[in-house]
Amino acid sequence: xxxxxxxxxxxxxxxxxxxxxxxxxxxxxxxxxxxxxxxxxxxxxxxxxxxxxxxxxxxxxxxxxxxxxxxxxxxxxxxxxxxxxxxxxxxxxxxxxxxxxxxxxxxxxxxxxxxxxxxxxxxxxxxxxxxxxxxxxxxxxxxxxxxxxxxxxxxxxxxxxxxxxxxxxxxxxxxxxxxxxxxxxxxxxxxxxxxxxxxxxxxxxxxxxxxxxxxxxxxxxxxxxxxxxxxxxxxxxxxxxxxxxxxxxxxxxxxxxxxxxxxxxxxxxxxxxxxxxxxxxxxxxxxxxxxxxxxxxxxxxxxxxxxxxxx
Amino acid sequence: xxxxxxxxxxxxxxxxxxxxxxxxxxxxxxxxxxxxxxxxxxxxxxxxxxxxxxxxxxxxxxxxxxxxxxxxxxxxxxxxxxxxxxxxxxxxxxxxxxxxxxxxxxxxxxxxxxxxxxxxxxxxxxxxxxxxxxxxxxxxxxxxxxxxxxxxxxxxxxxxxxxxxxxxxxxxxxxxxxxxxxxxxxxxxxxxxxxxxxxxxxxxxxxxxxxxxxxxxxxxxxxxxxxxxxxxxxxxxxxxxxxxxxxxxxxxxxxxxxxxxxxxxxxxxxxxxxxxxxxxxxxxxxxxxxxxxxxxxxxxxxxxxxxxxxxxxxx
Numbered sequence: 001x002x003x004x005x006x007x008x009x010x011x012x013x014x015x016x017x018x019x020x021x022x023x024x025x026x027x028x029x030x031x032x033x034x035x036x037x038x039x040x041x042x043x044x045x046x047x048x049x050x051x052x053x054x055x056x057x058x059x060x061x062x063x064x065x066x067x068x069x070x071x072x073x074x075x076x077x078x079x080x081x082x083x084x085x086x087x088x089x090x091x092x093x094x095x096x097x098x099x100x101x102x103x104x105x106x107x108x109x110x111x112x113x114x115x116x117x118x119x120x121x122x123x124x125x126x127x128x129x130x131x132x133x134x135x136x137x138x139x140x141x142x143x144x145x146x147x148x149x150x151x152x153x154x155x156x157x158x159x160x161x162x163x164x165x166x167x168x169x170x171x172x173x174x175x176x177x178x179x180x181x182x183x184x185x186x187x188x189x190x191x192x193x194x195x196x197x198x199x200x201x202x203x204x205x206x207x208x209x210x211x212x213x214x215x216x217x218x219x220x221x222x223x224x225x226x227x228x229x230x231x232x233x234x235x236x237x238x239x240x241x242x243x244x245x246x247x248x249x250x251x252x253x254x255x256x257x258x259x260x261x262x263x264x265x266x267x268x269x270x271x272x273x274x275x276x277x278x279x280x281x282x283x284x285x286x287x288x289x290x291x292x293x294x295x296x297x298x299x300x301x302x303x304x305x306x307x308x309x310x311x
Numbered sequence: 312x313x314x315x316x317x318x319x320x321x322x323x324x325x326x327x328x329x330x331x332x333x334x335x336x337x338x339x340x341x342x343x344x345x346x347x348x349x350x351x352x353x354x355x356x357x358x359x360x361x362x363x364x365x366x367x368x369x370x371x372x373x374x375x376x377x378x379x380x381x382x383x384x385x386x387x388x389x390x391x392x393x394x395x396x397x398x399x400x401x402x403x404x405x406x407x408x409x410x411x412x413x414x415x416x417x418x419x420x421x422x423x424x425x426x427x428x429x430x431x432x433x434x435x436x437x438x439x440x441x442x443x444x445x446x447x448x449x450x451x452x453x454x455x456x457x458x459x460x461x462x463x464x465x466x467x468x469x470x471x472x473x474x475x476x477x478x479x480x481x482x483x484x485x486x487x488x489x490x491x492x493x494x495x496x497x498x499x500x501x502x503x504x505x506x507x508x509x510x511x512x513x514x515x516x517x518x519x520x521x522x523x524x525x526x527x528x529x530x531x532x533x534x535x536x537x538x539x540x541x542x543x544x545x546x547x548x549x550x551x552x553x554x555x556x557x558x559x560x561x562x563x564x565x566x567x568x569x570x571x572x573x574x575x576x577x578x579x580x581x582x583x584x585x586x587x588x589x590x591x592x593x594x595x596x597x598x599x600x601x602x603x604x605x606x607x608x609x610x611x612x613x614x615x616x617x618x619x620x621x622x623x624x625x626x
Contacts, residue, residue: 186356186381229485232529265566271579278555278587284532285551285594291533292540293601298484302395304388309396310369310377 003113006037007159008086012078013096017048021055026102027094028059034106040064043082045072076175083165091165093175095156098199108159111192117160119179119189121151122196128203138214142180145222150179151191164189167305173213177221184225186305229303231290235283243280249273316346316400318475319416320393322386323352323407327359333409334368334375340413341374344420350375351393352407356383390469391483402473410438411470412508419472419505428477428500431463431492432470432507439511451489451527458531459493459538463504466492470507486526490534497538544602548595552588559584 009031013020024040031038040063044052052066067085069078083091092108099122111118125132135154143149158178168174168181182189227234250273257264264270294301319337323330334350341348352365354377365377378392390404401420405411411432419430439445448467456462466489477500481491496502540547559581566577 183382186384188381230529232533233526236529236532265577268576271576271583274580274583278583281555281587282590285591288532288536289594289598289601292537292544292598294484295482295487295533295537296601298482298487299480301484302388302391303484304384304392305381306392307379307381309379310366311373311375 004036004090004109006088007031007039007090007092007109008083008088009038009040009092009094010043010079010082010086011040011094011096012043012075012082013048013051014045014072014075014078015096017044017051017096020048020051020096021058023096023098023102024055024064026098027105028064030102030105032063034109037088038063039087041067041082041085043067043069043078045069045078047072074172076170076172079175080165080170083162083170086162089162090159091162092159093156098197099155099157100194100200101197104194107194108157108192111190112159113190114188115190116187117158117164117178117182117189118192119150119152120155120157120194121191122155122200123152123193125196126198126201127196128201130203130205131201134204138218141215141218142221145218146177146180146225148180148183153177153179157194160189172220173217174221176217180221180225186307229294231294232284232287235287235290239280239283239287241280242276242283246273246275246277246280250277314347315349315398317341317344317348317403317420318351318393318397318399318401319348319403319405319413320351320353320390320397321405321407322355322389322393323357323361323365324355324383324386324389325357325359325361326407327357327361327364329409330361330364330407331368333407333413334365336409336413337405337416338372338374340416343417346401346420348374349397349399351378351397352376353378353389353393354380355385355389356380358383386469387484387486387488390488394478394483397475400475402475402478404469404471404473406469408512410510410512411468412510415470415505415507416472419470419507422503422505423472423474425503426501427503428474429492429495429502430472431465431502431504432468433465433504434468434509435464435506437509439509447524447527450524454527454531455490455493458535459490459497461493461496461502463492463496463502465504466490468507486530487534489527490530494534540598540602544598545592545595548591548598552591552595555584555591556588559588 009027011020011024020042024042028040031040040059042051042055042064044066046069049068052068055064055066065085067081069081072078073081079093090112092105100120108118108120127135135152139149139153142153153176156175160178160182164182164185164187167185167187168178174181179189223234249269253264253267253270253273256262319341321333321337326333330352334352337350341350352369352375354362354365362377362379365375369375369377376396378396380389380392393404394402401423403416403419405413405416415432419432422430437445448465452464452466455466471492477495478491481495483491492502562577562584563581566574566581
């Protein structure tokens with residue numbers, strides 16, 4: 001017996017979409033066997049527009065909708081488009097490749113219960129070693145930066161009330177941090193263990209750019225969740241430190257120049273300390289710009305989220 | 312039902328022992344003002360049974376509204392939520408831990424009606440720890456007074472009585488609430504400060520410490536910047552950039568006839584300070600853009616409240 005009556009399944013297809021049709025079949029069978037109203041929304045980027053015909057031929061338009069995009073809006077953007085078109089209040093997001101076996105989908109629905117959202121923790125893992133090392137490294141960095149880190153940040157399978165997606169600003173790669181961002185807004189998010197699919201275990205190596213952008217994303221999320229109301233505390237602390245080192249060093253050089261007649265102009269230290277001073281000023285100034293942004297938009301951005309009001 | 316005239320707002324965080332007493336004392340005080348009132352308790356994600364106790368009270372009394380947060384967001388957001396939801400023309404904010412005495416409310420409301428827009432409580436016999444609370448607070452108040460030029464003795468006191476239209480348009484976020492009296496006073500709002508009672512904590516633990524001074528210092532920099540930017544952010548940043556440009560030029564002129572060996576160092580310095588100047592001017596332009604796009608235009612401090620009320624009419 002499932003706890004929900006209706007469900008929209010959103011599948012954004014921006015990469016690894018070649019075998020979508022097979023997986024879709026498995027997912028479809030798993031979901032259509034349940035006692036609930038459902039719809040699939042498949043969002044295709046131009047690269048995969050060829051799949052649209054075969055999907056349309058195979059399924060009834062009522063149950064499986066296809067959205068064709070004129071360009072790639074990035075995974076979070078594509079996901080958002082799918083969610084915006086959903087008819088129901090509960091959204092299940094799936095990647096276009098198999099992370100868990102389709103037959104396990106009902107387990108997620110069971111785990112949903114009274115929570116606002118459930119994310120999947122692929123466990124037990126059958127992953128390739130290289131993948132595991134990558135996942136562990138990503139999670140390690142994430143833990144340094146953010147408070148609530150899910151057990152499996154790399155899993156794209158989540159079941160959530162639509163309001164959670166609407167409250168999180170989905171752009172860029174923010175979908176990866178669904179769990180963290182939802183927790184930040186005070187939503188009740190649970191995790192459920194589902195065995196990883198064998199198909200998900202092959203070794204994945206990405207380009208250098210991918211790794212770099214992951215790290216940058218983590219830094220962004222850390223900043224946005226910890227300092228989003230106080231940019232000056234983030235920039236100002238480092239800036240003040242740098243400024244102090246710079247001014248102390250320059251004072252030392254000035255004292256030596258004036259009291260002991262050591263020529264200042266020939267000293268590399270002069271450049272170093274000036275650099276610290278300049279860096280300090282720059283960081284503080286950037287922090288202050290951040291603060292003015294918060295200040296001028298403070299009436300639009302509520303810092304709190306209300307669960308309920310009595311009377 | 313009569314229109315609500317006064318809203319009394321108290322944030323609650325793990326106050327299950329004191330919430331009932333607080334409610335009764337506020338109710339007595341509210342009745343004394345002789346106005347149609349509402350009490351707003353904002354439960355800031357308490358981990359104890361504050362929520363249950365408050366809900367039980369609200370069930371028996373229509374005048375008590377309980378706002379439940381999804382998680383713990385902090386005292387300032389809780390106050391902000393209360394202010395946003397309040398329906399009265401007069402708003403009262405106070406601590407939820409009974410350190411403020413609700414008995415002071417009628418007196419403060421009377422003061423407001425003498426023709427003020429904001430009445431601020433001054434805990435003149437403060438019952439707190441000296442080192443961790445009173446001294447940081449004293450430093451903070453001095454700093455705020457020095458920077459803003461508005462000598463308010465106790466900026467940190469939660470017990471305040473506002474006219475709704477004055478506070479609803481203020482930038483009430485994060486820990487900025489302690490600057491609100493000073494900011495409002497600068498914008499021409501009439502502020503009165505009255506002595507209020509202050510009690511030692513009866514229940515629970517105090518939640519703040521010395522790190523406050525540092526935070527206040529940073530927040531003050533923000534306030535100072537926002538106030539100094541005035542109507543022309545670019546001009547303020549250009550003023551800031553004068554010094555680096557000057558240093559750059561001075562080093563350049565001083566090093567023209569120097570030996571070749573020191574050229575690398577001096578020319579590095581020249582370029583470095585010059586680039587800092589350019590950087591600051593560029594930031595000024597970005598801030599101009601922020602102001603232009605921002606919904607809350609602080610054209611200058613003296614028109615703060617006027618501007619924002621214009622903004623609300625447009626909505």
